[in-house]
Amino acid sequence: MRAKQSWRMTAACTALVLGLTACGGGDDDLDEGEGSSEMPAGAAGGTYSAELTEPTFLAPASNCYESECSAVLDLINDPLVSTDFESGELIYDGLAEEVSSNEDQTVWTITLKEGRTFHNGEPIDAESFARAWNFSQNPKNAQATAGFMSRIEGAGEGPEAAGIKVVDEQTLEVTLKSPFSQFGQMLSYAPAFAPIAQECFDDVDACNEQPIGTGAYQMTQPWAHDQQVTVERWADYEGEQPAMADSVDFKMFTTPTAAYRDFQNGGLDVLSLAPEVYLQAKGTLGDAIIEKPTASLTxxxxxxxxxxxxxxxxxxxxxxxxxxxxxxxxxxxxxxxxxxxxxxxxxxxxxxxxxxxxxxxxxxxxxxxxxxxxxxxxxxxxxxxxxxxxxxxxxxxxxxxxxxxxxxxxxxxxxxxxxxxxxxxxxxxxxxxxxGWSLDYPSPxxxxxxxxxxxxxxxxxxxxxxxxxxxxxxxxxxxxxxxxxxxxxxxxxxxxxxxxxxxMWSGGTAIAHSEEIGNVRFDVGEGEIAYGEITVQQ
Known part of the structure; x- marks a missing residue:
């Protein structure tokens, strides 16, 4: 299975189970930046709540291969890079300063931005990536995203892959088994390629309950299983994707109907609409529902x-x-x-x-x-x-x-x-x-x-x-x-x-949100609502 519901093979109907991996609607405009509900610029701060199904894992990030965990991890972790969906070119809005390869696309050099740290103050350096990637590729750890490492020389053969080399503090060199021109685009799948703090590496179980990340939000309290995950703005964040809200409460529900009822009663600010409630919501909310295509295939x-x-x-x-x-x-x-x-x-x-x-x-x-x-x-x-x-x-x-x-x-x-x-x-x-199939990274x-x-x-x-x-x-x-x-x-x-x-068809998503929040957008690259961009009416 995979991803967003980041899943490779999607169980959900790619055109009916809205909010799982698939369903679509709205206009024919495929611009991922369209279809948002905007608020005046500068409206930052406040708290909002979003619907979430209980994740399987939160740490290590390499065990995240579904939409539930990625919704949280995409807020508390920055990616290495992003990808421009029109050109396919890399966007350096994350942890990497540059990604380059040799002429035959087998040796890739990743240069990291200087001065970035984990939430606990540890440096985000080449060693933190090598540590994470070697953990993921090691078969004994059975990580859900280990397949992303399979192109690396020596991956799957032991505790350390020969193709993962720390050049210096800010430089990582990766040697592939064969040429792969899309390796840079692959790096945009954040959970698979996230670094891991030494503190997390030393106690993975504890980190699963309260991950230590690299992004604009952090978890300051443990995961309340089957109830809630709360993330709060990290004051020391120095990256390029800042938090808009002070905090986000991910509330967990046993059924889509229960989530929609909570939304109707004012207890939930944003949710993806499941088929059981879509027509009812459409009748009540009309054009206020954001309907956008996804990149999923049925x-x-x-x-x-x-x-x-x-x-x-x-x-x-x-x-x-x-x-x-x-x-x-x-x-x-x-x-x-x-x-x-x-x-x-x-x-x-x-x-x-x-x-x-x-x-x-x-x-x-x-x-x-x-x-x-x-x-x-x-x-x-x-x-x-x-x-x-x-x-x-x-x-x-x-x-x-x-x-x-x-x-x-x-x-x-x-x-x-x-x-x-x-x-x-x-x-x-x-x-x-x-x-059904949903993308891992934007490449044919x-x-x-x-x-x-x-x-x-x-x-x-x-x-x-x-x-x-x-x-x-x-x-x-x-x-x-x-x-x-x-x-x-x-x-x-x-x-x-x-x-x-x-x-058969590509899918889409339908999103409902309260009047208390704005800048609600579906991020087709992440396969989920762009939670980090949502603003709260002050």
């Missing part, structure tokens, strides 16, 4: 080694038999954006015309099925999805459309999320399966390699295309970001032609 995958899915024309036909826009409008309340690519907006390199077979075209779908030589008579397609996350209605709608256009009967199969992952891991499925590589690359982390289809893999490897070694994106797009084109997965 798709249907095929077991490409099994008939009839071993025929790409069948896969193409099924895709073209599905009216994504109709499902979005009538089943998902308009809270999604029909897919045009595997890479979702606003990721650099995403395209609005890449997917020829994502168009609804019943006549062409029938023609493709005829060309495949497959007779649907008496054939029942098995559809799979995880239960309890809002997928039932849209999966059935898609299956019914395929039936009406192509003649395949269908059956629906659902299990709880944990069992569903076991089913996918074991290959125990006989037809199209639903999955973060979609192409895991989902359709040979042996990818979330490639459950069995699809393997050496030409695609070669293009991804070439993009990894490209001398410029522009050349890398072009090569990743070529790899994506191969997958969109072969259709091992059907891109």
């Amino acid at each position: 798709y249907l995958g095929f077991p490409v080694g099994a008939a009839p899915y071993d025929n790409k024309k069948v896969r193409q036909a099924i895709s073209m038999a599905i009216d994504r826009q109709l499902i979005v409008e009538q089943v998902l309340n308009g809270l999604a954006y029909p897919s045009t690519d595997i890479v979702t907006p606003p990721i650099p390199g995403s395209r609005d015309d890449a997917c020829e077979y994502c168009q609804f075209d019943p006549e062409r779908a029938k023609q493709l099925l005829k060309e495949s030589g497959v007779d649907p008579e008496g054939m029942t397609l098995q559809y799979y999805f995880n239960a309890g996350a809002g997928h039932d209605a849209w999966v059935e709608a898609a299956a019914r459309q395929v039936q009406e256009t192509l003649g395949f009967d269908y059956e629906l199969n659902s299990t709880e999320w944990a069992q569903y992952l076991e089913l996918l891991d074991g290959g125990d499925f006989e037809g199209p399966f639903r999955l 590589e973060n979609y192409i390699r895991p989902i359709v690359g040979t042996g990818g982390d979330s490639n459950y289809t069995g699809y393997s295309n050496p030409e695609l893999d070669a293009l991804v490897a070439a993009a990894d070694a490209a001398p410029s970001l522009e050349e890398a994106i072009e090569l990743y797009q070529q790899a994506g084109d191969l997958a969109l032609e072969d259709m091992p997965i059907i891109p």
Whole structure:
């Protein structure tokens, strides 16, 4: 699983479970800076409350691979770098002064800003990063984000990876196993690459209860499990992402309905709206709800080694038999954006015309099925999805459309999320399966390699295309970001032609907030509300 609900594979409906990882709405503007509720400049101070589900971990940061913990950690930790979503270039608004590589993209040098400290006064230096990254890559520590370290030379082989080298107090050198042009962008996934204070390293359990961070907010009191996490402005912060509010109270609820009731009663200032309450909230709040696209993807995958899915024309036909826009409008309340690519907006390199077979075209779908030589008579397609996350209605709608256009009967199969992952891991499925994906870092590589690359982390289809893999490897070694994106797009084109997965839609989020706060914005890069920017009406 992963991330934001920072999750790689998302259990939540990528267009219904708003506030988990997925759902979308609002206008078609994909500018991550739009859709905010503004207040006059300089309105700083005060306290506000936000909704949160109980996190799994808060420390070490390398064990955070979900939205619940990242909501807190993104306030109490600064990232190394951020990424500009339009250009893909690095933004040095965090702990790094510069990130550079050698000509073949295998050796990366990270220069840290001077004078920065942890909340406890320890210096943020190269050693603090090496300490954290070696802890994460060490298999015995079983860290949730250890996969980010797997590209580093010697990672996964022992307590210290040979590719992590402290050059001097402010300089870290990282040697990769092979060229990777997107390593700088990968560093923007803050939890995986956060440093760790020696005090935390010495007592990880204590630090989990009250983490020691590097950001504009700090935890001055322990985590009140299942109740609340409070962060307060750190007076000694010297970074470039200052706190706006004096403090933030993250309140925990057992259900989305309970959270919304608390919001209605004035006890909560901001929350992401779940499907159970979205329509009610929309009827009451109207345009005051902030609806913005996210970078999440919902798709249907095929077991490409099994008939009839071993025929790409069948896969193409099924895709073209599905009216994504109709499902979005009538089943998902308009809270999604029909897919045009595997890479979702606003990721650099995403395209609005890449997917020829994502168009609804019943006549062409029938023609493709005829060309495949497959007779649907008496054939029942098995559809799979995880239960309890809002997928039932849209999966059935898609299956019914395929039936009406192509003649395949269908059956629906659902299990709880944990069992569903076991089913996918074991290959125990006989037809199209639903999955969601949310970005770790803004690069096309973060979609192409895991989902359709040979042996990818979330490639459950069995699809393997050496030409695609070669293009991804070439993009990894490209001398410029522009050349890398072009090569990743070529790899994506191969997958969109072969259709091992059907891109369905990208998601969005819907946010409600009280009149007491402003500057509320969804940060598509973090996959969550930009809590640090929220101001309180004084």
